[in-house]
Amino acid sequence: MKIIRDPLAWLLALFVFLVFAMPYSAPLFSALFPQLPRPLYQQQSFWSLTLAHFWLVGVSSAIALLVGVGAGILVTRDAGREFRTLVGTIAAMGQTFPPVAVLAIAVPVMGFGQEPAIIALILYGVLPILQGTLAGLVSVPAGAVAVAQGMGMNGWQRLTKVELPLAAPVIIAGVRTSVIINIGTATIASTVGANTLGTPIIIGLSGFNTAYVIQGAVLVALAAIVVDRLFERLARVFSRHHREQ
Template identity: 75%
Template sequence: MKIVRDPLLWLIALFVALLLWLPHSAALFSALFPQLPRPVYLQESFITLTVAHFALVAISSVIAVVIGVGVAIAVTRPGGREFRPLAETIAAVGQTFPPVAVLAIAVPVMGFGEQPAVIALVLYGVLPILQGTLAGIAAVPQSVQSVAQGMGMSGWQRLVKVELPLAAPVIIAGVRTSVIINIGTATIASTVGASTLGTPIIIGLSGFNTAYIVQGAVLVALAAIIVDRGFERLAVLLNRHRHAQ
């Protein structure tokens, strides 16, 4: 019998096993935290919280990618270069602005739920993507640009067929950083009524229930590691594809 040696598959299997086991882990957490009357979070399914968490991260990350890559492309074109410092400054301010403050401002306008959380995550996730795209496009050799131009390619063709493919590994690195940040940051969305893996953490903090905090934190940390390994695998595949060409 062949043993699977892929660490990513083992991590995914561990994550799924934890999701299925945690609702039945009362004996362990009762032993670890004997002072707690309810040592296991059972108000919502951990599977439901995980799906909601990843959906929130996916939506906000897609929006951040569209904004970050789109703005980076715009400010590296001849007509938009003068706006590059402004774009970088706005993106930097968006990330330095605390997500909790964004939620506090957005909730009175948009109400409780996922919408204010998406806004906070997008603001927090744009900067790494913008910087990664700018760095990737800047790293494309000028000689390659000249050859593409000499072949009669238009500006749009050079962007799609030359610049973006060559910049892809650096862009992916920026997206990787943004998504990992958002996986952790999404936990605070539970403070405004969104269902995430941060829900047991927030309830645990408010109720002094350390077991809830541990259960939510372990799942969030493991999810971040799995996604990080997935992006690492994607980067390796992109590099192999580039070297094969």
């Protein structure tokens, strides 16, 4: 029998196991917290909460990716260089604005649910992606761009065939940071009615139920670790591809 030695595979297997095994862990949490009448969160399945959590993070991160990379490309072109400081300042303001404050402002306008949470996560996720895009594009050797120009490539071809491929490892690092931040930050979306892995945490905090908090926190932390390892693997692939070219 061949033993799998890939740490990522073990982490992913552990996460999936915990998601499906958590509903059967009542005896364990009853022993750990005998003073609690209901030590296991059972209002919703952990599988449905996991899917909702990743959907929320996926949608917000995809939009943040489009905005961050798009803005980064725009302000590194001749037509948009004068807006670089302004764009960076706006993105920084979005991240420094507390997500709870964004939710408090958005809920009266958009109502409870996923929409205000997505807005807050987008604002929080844009800055790392924008910074990674700017750093990656600026680090592209001028000689490589000059060679591409000498080969007759137009601006779009230079961007897609030379600049973005060379900048990809740094851009991925920014996306990695953004997504990991959003996995943790998405837990507060449960305060405005969105279903996430933060739901047991919020209910546990409001009801002084430490067992609920642990159940949600363990899954969120493990999800962040798994996704972080996935991005690390993706960065290695791009770095290897870059060295081979």
